[in-house]
Amino acid sequence: MVSLFDAVSFTRGRDMKNRFMLAPLTNQQSHVDGTLSEDEYRWLTMRAQGGFGLTMTCASHVIANGQGFAGQLGSFDDAHLDGLSRLAEGIKAQDSLAIVQLHHAGRRSPADLIHQEPLSSGSDAKLGAREMTTGEVEEVIEAFISAAVRVEKAGFEGIELHGAHDYLLCQFLNAELNQRTDQYGGSLENRSRIIFSVIDGIHARCGENFHVGIRLSPERFGMKTTEIIEVYGRLVDTGKVDMIDMSLWDVFKLGADEGFEDQRLIDIFANLERGNTRLAVAGKLYNAPDMQRAIDAGADIVAVGRAAVTNHDFPNQTAKNPNFEMRALPVSREALRSEGLSDVFIGYMGNWAGFVGD
Numbered sequence: 001m002v003s004l005f006d007a008v009s010f011t012r013g014r015d016m017k018n019r020f021m022l023a024p025l026t027n028q029q030s031h032v033d034g035t036l037s038e039d040e041y042r043w044l045t046m047r048a049q050g051g052f053g054l055t056m057t058c059a060s061h062v063i064a065n066g067q068g069f070a071g072q073l074g075s076f077d078d079a080h081l082d083g084l085s086r087l088a089e090g091i092k093a094q095d096s097l098a099i100v101q102l103h104h105a106g107r108r109s110p111a112d113l114i115h116q117e118p119l120s121s122g123s124d125a126k127l128g129a130r131e132m133t134t135g136e137v138e139e140v141i142e143a144f145i146s147a148a149v150r151v152e153k154a155g156f157e158g159i160e161l162h163g164a165h166d167y168l169l170c171q172f173l174n175a176e177l178n179q180r181t182d183q184y185g186g187s188l189e190n191r192s193r194i195i196f197s198v199i200d201g202i203h204a205r206c207g208e209n210f211h212v213g214i215r216l217s218p219e220r221f222g223m224k225t226t227e228i229i230e231v232y233g234r235l236v237d238t239g240k241v242d243m244i245d246m247s248l249w250d251v252f253k254l255g256a257d258e259g260f261e262d263q264r265l266i267d268i269f270a271n272l273e274r275g276n277t278r279l280a281v282a283g284k285l286y287n288a289p290d291m292q293r294a295i296d297a298g299a300d301i302v303a304v305g306r307a308a309v310t311n312h313d314f315p316n317q318t319a320k321n322p323n324f325e326m327r328a329l330p331v332s333r334e335a336l337r338s339e340g341l342s343d344v345f346i347g348y349m350g351n352w353a354g355f356v357g358d
Contacts, residue, residue: 002295004288004302004318008053010242011276013157013211016053016097019295020315021245023282023303024056024101024160024215026069027345034061034074036083039342041090046340047308048094051315054301055096057087059103059162062147063140065114066168068105071344075100075147081154088155099211100151101160102144106168107177121171121178121185134182140168141194145201148210158211161198164247166221169195173231174222192231199240213243213280218255218265225257225268232269236277244274245303248283251294270298287325288318309349312339330357 008016022044029040040058048055060075061067067074074080084100091098107120107129118129119136132140148159163169172178172194178185184193195214202212214235218228235241248265255263266281282303285291291302307314307326318324327335333356336346350356 004292004295004315008278008300010211010278011239012209012242014097016301017095018051018053018315019301020052020291020318021054021280021301021303022047022052022056022308023305024058024162025305025309026058026072026348027341028069028071028348029342029345030071030073032071033079034067034072034076035080036073036087039344040073041083041087043340043342043345044087045090045094046312048091048096048098050308050311050313051319052096052304052308053315054099055091055094056099056101056160059101059167060147060151062102062104063143065116065119066104066106066109066140066143067114068103068108068110068167070113075102075151076143078150081150084151084154084156088151088157092155092157097158097211098156099158099160099213100147100156101162101215102147102151103162104140104143104168106166106171108166120168121174121180121191124177131180134184137182137184137194141197141201144198145205148202148212149205152206152210158213158242159202160213160215160243160245161195162215163195164215164217164221166217169198170217170221170223173227175224175227176222188227188230192234195231196234196238199235199238203240211242212240213245214241215245215247217247218269219257220249225255225260229268229272232272232274236272236274239275241277243278243280243301244269245280245282245301247303248281251281251283251285251290251299253283264297266294266297266299288314288322291318292322306355309336309341310339329354331355332357
């Protein structure tokens with residue numbers, strides 16, 4: 001039987017010491033200019049200290065006009081290097097893999113935050129977004145690649161591309177939104193071209209041991225499970241992706257798309273051929289037994305979100321108690337502060353009904 005505490009090897013870079021990954025979590029704790037704050041440093045390094053084999057940052061925007069939320073960690077300027085370097089060193093000091101999630105919010109960039117109309121694969125009148133020119137697509141590809149080069153220089157061991165949750169890369173995959181007539185629209189091959197171009201560019205300009213992963217959504221947001229299966233297979237076939245992180249919302253739920261209603265989402269992807277590419281899964285993993293169930297179902301890694309917010313040392317606690325569960329909700333502000341959340345982050349978590357108590 002494979003254990004949550006077995007190591008995970010990758011084609012590139014260091015092994016994970018266990019199968020616990022800190023999911024990339026919005027926390028709004030960085031400075032206005034995207035530089036690292038003391039609060040965000042504390043939040044992330046506490047999770048590394050708490051036993052996570054891989055500590056991933058929040059979504060980090062690769063270009064200023066791709067910002068998705070206030071207090072977002074930036075990776076688009078050399079002014080971010082000092083903070084990123086300190087963060088990478090702090091995570092690695094705890095024997096945790098240090099990974100940055102690279103992000104562009106696309107049509108979900110608030111206009112009042114970026115001070116211009118948001119850009120996307122296609123026009124969206126409701127969100128005030130306009131379709132990017134071909135040149136702007138190529139600029140964003142370069143921005144993702146340059147950000148990867150920058151975070152590698154800072155000492156991070158790899159990146160994850162945010163291709164899920166209706167952010168920019170996901171918006172290109174969305175055939176309903178993406179009505180382009182250039183090489184980045186039309187067929188699935190064209191709609192996914194931006195992703196493969198970024199991956200190729202990162203491998204061309206980063207070190208041979210630099211870890212590259214991607215997060216995908218299997219449904220919702222205009223995603224079709226059949227198409228994501230095809231993209232998954234192509235990513236595996238290239239041999240250029242070390243990890244595919246499937247954001248399933250609920251790891252054990254049945255598929256929503258036609259033809260998949262009788263299959264659990266985790267089974268759909270765990271049963272696909274993936275060679276040396278590792279599969280991470282996220283979605284309602286709130287206790288250690290369910291995390292072990294996900295590994296038993298064929299996943300390589302569990303991406304822990306809410307349970308990592310409530311318990312910074314979830315892996316270390318699970319090592320002592322295989323039935324360990326996250327704190328019961330709601331969690332008091334005092335308890336959340338003790339777990340390394342700032343008042344800003346606690347305020348953000350208050351947007352989730354029933355999470356924060358008095």
